[in-house]
Amino acid sequence: MRESSAPRVATSWTVPLQYSVAGWFALQAFWSATLPFWVSDQVTQMFVRAVQRQQQLNPEVSPPPADYVTTMNTMFSGVFWIAGVLGIGISLIVVIGALQHWTWMYYAVLVLLGFWILFMPYNQVNEYVLRTAFPFPVTMPSWVNLVSAGFGIPSAALFVWMMVAISKRGPWAMVRGQAGEGAAS
Numbered sequence: 001m002r003e004s005s006a007p008r009v010a011t012s013w014t015v016p017l018q019y020s021v022a023g024w025f026a027l028q029a030f031w032s033a034t035l036p037f038w039v040s041d042q043v044t045q046m047f048v049r050a051v052q053r054q055q056q057l058n059p060e061v062s063p064p065p066a067d068y069v070t071t072m073n074t075m076f077s078g079v080f081w082i083a084g085v086l087g088i089g090i091s092l093i094v095v096i097g098a099l100q101h102w103t104w105m106y107y108a109v110l111v112l113l114g115f116w117i118l119f120m121p122y123n124q125v126n127e128y129v130l131r132t133a134f135p136f137p138v139t140m141p142s143w144v145n146l147v148s149a150g151f152g153i154p155s156a157a158l159f160v161w162m163m164v165a166i167s168k169r170g171p172w173a174m175v176r177g178q179a180g181e182g183a184a185s
Contacts, residue, residue: 006176008101013165013173021098021109024158025091031151032087036080039144043080044073098172106162106171113159120152 048069055063094112097105124145165173 008170008172008174009177011169011173011175013169014101017161017165017173018098018101020158020161022095024154025094025098025109028151029088029091029095031147032084032091035087035144036077036084040077040080043076047072047076101172101174103171106166110159110162110166113155113162116152116155117159120149120156124149 051064051069055061090112094105094109098109169175
């Protein structure tokens, strides 16, 4: 059998890598599912404060209609719920793909983790700029950015592990060869 067409077989890294990716994205699904509960009320309060501040700064301008605040709050809640459902969906697809050894999922996870790592400094700088240099009345609560930064460290570690695994063995740390080969590697 040619080397390139030989089936991939599991190594000692395969199952821990699978379970790490699946576990990490199961945690991401939980975060996505609970985030609308934690953030919706705070964003609603921030929006109401922003409207009140604009009224204080511009008393000659007529206030927005009462339905405006209600409509915007409903829209914000809807956006958070849609984002939560999308986050859960993506996370569950990744969990299934990790447990099924989908090769394309391996590369997709690398891309997702890579974007997470790239945007982590951006989020922190953006947080600093919005809160200090250009005080804006509506920003995400600080604890959301802290949790986001906390998620970045394990994401970076998982990204590095997956890069090492693919360079040394292949997707999901599986090598090409006969059944039983590489299982103890």
